[in-house]
Amino acid sequence: MKPQRLLPDLFLFKDLCNVFVIRDGSEAIAIDFGSGRWRKYLPQLGIKNLRHVFLTHHHADQLIGLSGRRWPFAIHASAGERTFLDPAMLRTILSKPSGAVCPPSYAPPAKGIPRILFDMAPFGDFFWNRHRFRFVSTPGHSRSALTILANLGDQQVAFCGDAVFGNGKIWEPHHLEWHHLYPDGVEAARNGILRLADLGNDLLCPSHGPILRTRPEKILRRLAKNLAALIRARGSVCPGEPDRLVPETAAGEGARQLLPHLYRFGVNGYLLLSKSGEALAVDTQEKEMPVLRSLLARLHIPKVSCAVSTHHHLDHADGLPALRKQGARIVLHPWVAQWLRQTGTSRHPWFEVLIPRRPILADQLWPTQGTWRWNEYQFQIAPFPGQTWWHCAFQTVVDGRKVLFSGDNFQPPSRWSGQGGFCAWNSSRLVTGYGRSAALVLRWRPEILACGHGTSFYFSNRHFRKVVAWAKKAERALLNLSPHGNLEQDYFLPAKRAWKSILHSPHLK
Ligand SMILES: [Zn+2]
Ligand SMILES: [Zn+2]
Structure with a gap:
């Protein structure tokens, strides 16, 4: 799991998910956490202090290594993800059977993660040293998932979580199935992808799969088209047919x-x-x-x-x-x-x-x-x-x-x-x-x-x-x-x- 250098101060660790580390002098922040085993490489990169961890969404593979410990860094997540991250709220939601609809989350962390700051607001900012990170709403994999935008040197980088898989597909697409009858999850994902496609990013860093360096916009537009086809598939199975009801x-x-x-x-x-x-x-x-x-x-x-x-x-x-x-x-x-x-x-x-x-x-x-x-x-x-x-x-x-x-x-x-x-x-x-x-x-x-x-x-x-x-x-x-x-x-x-x-x-x- 050695670090791969993507930009002079941007590193990728292939953990349970892709974990990205942005360095500033001897400090750093991370985007997503995975198992956390990647932290042992930080000294090699001259990093003494990890200051913040930002979570793109609540799925267990993004963050499971955070459970069961008190950490010397701040953990940030979207307010909408609190239901699946806050231990007490998670217990409440998991204690109810899902009944006749799809579950509200397919991959919550088993026990939740205590002490998270739910301060990442869609379209809001976070300032750290000379950096300003922006959060863009890209739901789908989870209802309140966020993309984190950063300007690193002359590059605009989008850390998009599971909004897109590295080759322009969707990692574990069943996460978009919020309901078995309606395409609301797929529609939300498509809107997020179109939003991302309009941003003029140089580098697209997904949570799974390869990093997109060349023309990410084109790949995103193709993905939006494929999502639209799935939304259409949720429409009529027999367009143009009348009901032909049996009188009762x-x-x-x-x-x-x-x-x-x-x-x-x-x-x-x-x-x-x-x-x-x-x-x-x-x-x-x-x-x-x-x-x-x-x-x-x-x-x-x-x-x-x-x-x-x-x-x-x-x-x-x-x-x-x-x-x-x-x-x-x-x-x-x-x-x-x-x-x-x-x-x-x-x-x-x-x-x-x-x-x-x-x-x-x-x-x-x-x-x-x-x-x-x-x-x-x-x-x-x-x-x-x-x-x-x-x-x-x-x-x-x-x-x-x-x-x-x-x-x-x-x-x-x-x-x-x-x-x-x-x-x-x-x-x-x-x-x-x-x-x-x-x-x-x-x-x-x-x-x-x-x-x-x-x-x-x-x-x-x-x-x-x-x-x-x-x-x-x-x-x-x-x-x-x-x-x-x-x-x-x-x-x-x-x-x-x-x-x-x-x-x-x-x-x-
Ligand atoms: Zn996910
Ligand atoms: Zn049935």
């Missing part, structure tokens, strides 16, 4: 009828009736059991005899134990069963501490791909990855119409751009997920898609051909941001590491 009639409190033998209830539930007098429940939530009970009473059906789920998210599956208690048999797809049988040692986004953790076991497993019979209904079964990988679909004929139970992958165009969200946090795959599942819909040609979250719509060939094309485009947009051109390595793996550290945090009760 009211069937008591919280329930509606789609077909003579098919009802929808609560947020995600469907109830399929058999001529035998039995009922099959799809995607039941525990808190909606009263809605289901009153629907059963209205239909004079004593109980649900079989219960199934499209995927493992608890808003589609946590009612299964209650249904079993009342006599239902639980039948699951192997991919879905795999998660539902886990205990508290293996938490997963959208499947975490929302209920006391206990395994949900299947009485019978479906084939991964094949058919299954329940009374007069013959079902086709298949994996159906999209919003999450561990998702299945099943189709049968109800009252003469082919109905596909499609869970959270697809929505009518006016709802959430026509899909159920995508993010690395939720293991959403694009070409091998949404694209593959849209292709299955095209092969199975249902008449009705019975979706989660209160919607059903009629199938159209053109709609799903557009979805297949969208998945390719969206994946290309992500790939164009990936530093190594490899989404497994750059995007999914770091997000998986983040689940492990955040969801197993000792603060999470």
Whole structure:
């Protein structure tokens, strides 16, 4: 980790992140800290006193070496990063489960860092000896990330943190996923990059990857274009298509009828009736059991005899134990069963501490791909990855119409751009997920898609051909941001590491 000299008084250490040291006589300041092991080289550079450490953002790799000690230098960070750096505030935020959205930070330091001065204001200054540093807002990797600008000799240098990776990509791009449905993180990142591109910098010093010395402006503009493509990918999956909603009639409190033998209830539930007098429940939530009970009473059906789920998210599956208690048999797809049988040692986004953790076991497993019979209904079964990988679909004929139970992958165009969200946090795959599942819909040609979250719509060939094309485009947009051109390595793996550290945090009760 020997120092590399970038300018007469500017040095780079390749630590957990790039750490930059600016020297002034026998004093110095550092930008970001990493492990801190680089400090042992300072005497070789004639530096006796490190005066200040400035943090571009709060991620653990930028600063983890600062924890657990009192330091002889001042540590500065943006006021907006206090939530993830101040030990007490961090404990508060980590003790809440992330629930149904992406976490507020994917890489907070485990215990926070005490005694930080939160005095770096966006577009503010800091004076040190003959230097004046300016702070420019470049959010994205974190909501309040700052770029630090310095004039060193005749060079304007921008220390931009993770706003850009050295080759004009984004280091661990899942950090831009603030929400699984909306592109707000990507939009913020693009605005910051355009701001940076306008500044006429000579040297761009990112936290990861090589230093940009030649025409950083050009690289930043290309990055802004790639970010814009990802923002567009967050738009409609089937532009120009109408909703084609299935008319439903009211069937008591919280329930509606789609077909003579098919009802929808609560947020995600469907109830399929058999001529035998039995009922099959799809995607039941525990808190909606009263809605289901009153629907059963209205239909004079004593109980649900079989219960199934499209995927493992608890808003589609946590009612299964209650249904079993009342006599239902639980039948699951192997991919879905795999998660539902886990205990508290293996938490997963959208499947975490929302209920006391206990395994949900299947009485019978479906084939991964094949058919299954329940009374007069013959079902086709298949994996159906999209919003999450561990998702299945099943189709049968109800009252003469082919109905596909499609869970959270697809929505009518006016709802959430026509899909159920995508993010690395939720293991959403694009070409091998949404694209593959849209292709299955095209092969199975249902008449009705019975979706989660209160919607059903009629199938159209053109709609799903557009979805297949969208998945390719969206994946290309992500790939164009990936530093190594490899989404497994750059995007999914770091997000998986983040689940492990955040969801197993000792603060999470
Ligand atoms: Zn970062
Ligand atoms: Zn879901």
